[in-house]
Amino acid sequence: MSEKERLTPVHAELPEDVILSVRHVSKNFTSKGVCVRAVSDVSFDVRKGETIGIVGESGCGKTTLGRCIVRAIDASEGEVLYRTLSGEVVDFTKVDKEQMKGIRKEIQMIFQDPYSSLDPRMTVLDIIGEPIQANYPPKSLLHRLLGKDDGKEHMSKDEREALVKDIAAKVGLNTTYLMRYPHAFSGGQRQRIGIARALILKPQLIVCDEAVSALDVSIQAQIINLLRDLQKELDLTYLFISHDLSVVEHISDKVGVMYLGRMVEFGETEKLFASPKHPYTEALLSAVPVADPDVEMDRIPLTGEIPNPANPPSGCYFHERCRYCTQRCMEEAPALREVDGRMVACHLAEELSLRGFDYSQEA
Ligand SMILES: Nc1ncnc2c1ncn2[C@@H]1O[C@H](COP(=O)(O)OP(=O)(O)O)[C@@H](O)[C@H]1O
Ligand code: SF4
Ligand SMILES: [Mg+2]
Structure with a gap:
């Protein structure tokens, strides 16, 4: 069977400019008999040439999501639809290893620690x-x-x-x-x-996982500028994973905020930074350093530890750390829904007036 025949097109309804559609993806790990839901029902689309930033504290499932997308690991549930360079749409959760071989070179990953991923003897x-x-x-x-x-x-x-x-x-x-x-x-x-x-293999999609997190701030800026230049020159699409919001802001068209495996807010970078709709996004933004050292930061404290994903809280996963928590939040999990042109999972998204990133304080 030729490669063309094997890559049977599926989901022809995928909009033409969308090259990656993550649909209801979940990933469970079982370690020592305990099930950890590292990624829970995450969905979003990536258009050709776009950069999507994925942020959230350590342990919220960013790397696991990235690995499901490049199919380093198999998702437990959901679909990952990908439009190949030759135009076919395939579902990564259904193609076999042999089929994946041909597609794999189109999707590459860049890691945090360039040293440990480079063979010192070569x-x-x-x-x-x-x-x-x-x-x-x-x-x-x-x-x-x-x-x-x-x-x-x-x-x-x-x-x-x-x-x-x-x-x-x-x-x-x-x-x-x-x-x-x-x-x-x-x-x-x-x-x-x-x-x-x-x-080197002329990929279409690059997943950068904490790609600049280990570098000094001045070097970070150089690498981010390089990635932006390369994006234009080589027509690349990026999924840019980082725990550091200030890094993501400078490169992303859209940002997804993850908390305990769930996507809690997803929208255009500028809107999301200027007027967040989820209290977790608000708290993360309040901790982004501003360029002026004389400006005192008014951090919103994120009290308590990130809950154990093996034993998540009832209702809204964020309720134990949320300063707006109500009785309903403790009982009922908020669904991700559209509010003011973006996706938010918070019961109070319409009522709250949350503080965004203060651009006036930026250099
Ligand atoms: N291979 C694995 N086996 C068991 N648990 C894992 C494995 N990989 C990740 N996890 C767990 O899944 C959760 C999400 O981890 P990860 O995706 O690395 O988060 P992040 O990249 O946002 O820091 C964590 O609780 C982590 O301990
Ligand atoms: S649903 Fe409730 S607890 Fe969760 S983020 Fe919104 S206000 Fe906070
Ligand atoms: Mg990670």
Whole structure:
């Protein structure tokens, strides 16, 4: 069966500019006999060329969601519809491993710690070129001698090196240093190596998981600017996961706020930052540092720990830490619904007047 036949189009109703549609995705883990619902009924669409930021405190399920999307792990429930570069729509929760192979190179992940994800014994040239080697190995001697076609795509060593040099230059690496090992590079440069490696197979969608969180603020800004430039040049779509709202603000068109595995607010970045509709978003925003050091921050304290996802609270998961909590909040879980042009899961979303990020205090 040809690849084209195997990728049977499904859900033809997916709007044409949507390349990823996450629908009611949940992921349960069972560890030591206890079930943890790490992601619970999350849905959103991603349009081509867009950047979606996913924020929330540590442990709220961001990484698990990202891993379900790139199908590093299987979702327990729900659908992940993806429009391939050739235009077919596939459901990641239904395609088998063999089918996934062809699609996988279109979706790449960039991780937080570029050092631990780079093999210290490989040169940077080989690290960046490895995905090519794996997907388009050079022809074997036998094939070259016999001149036979083995039905696979190949790339010679020279072709591979030329591509590596090209992408290395695009991400701002000095191409004369490509024979060096990762330890010879700074944190920011190592993240550039990770980005080059993710881009070498010309992907369509990149999931960045805390991609700049380990870097100094000035280096963070450089890498974010680089990602934005690359997005325009290479027509990339990003899912940008970070616990740090200030990072997400600068790159995202839309932001999703997660709490204990659930999406509690989702909307356009500017609107969500200027006038949040969920008390959790309000509290997170109040902790975003402003550029002026003389401005005193008026943080809304997030009292108490994040609840244990294996034993979540009744009603609204946020009620134990919410300063607006009512009796209803303790009993009834709020559904995600549209309020003022965005999606919010709070019983009081229409009534509350919440404080947004104070842009007047920004540099
Ligand atoms: N492989 C796993 N096995 C069991 N529990 C896990 C596993 N991965 C994540 N979890 C749990 O799922 C929840 C969400 O984790 P994670 O997705 O890493 O959150 P985040 O990236 O937002 O910090 C946490 O409670 C975490 O302990
Ligand atoms: S539903 Fe109630 S407890 Fe939950 S965020 Fe809204 S006001 Fe707070
Ligand atoms: Mg994480």
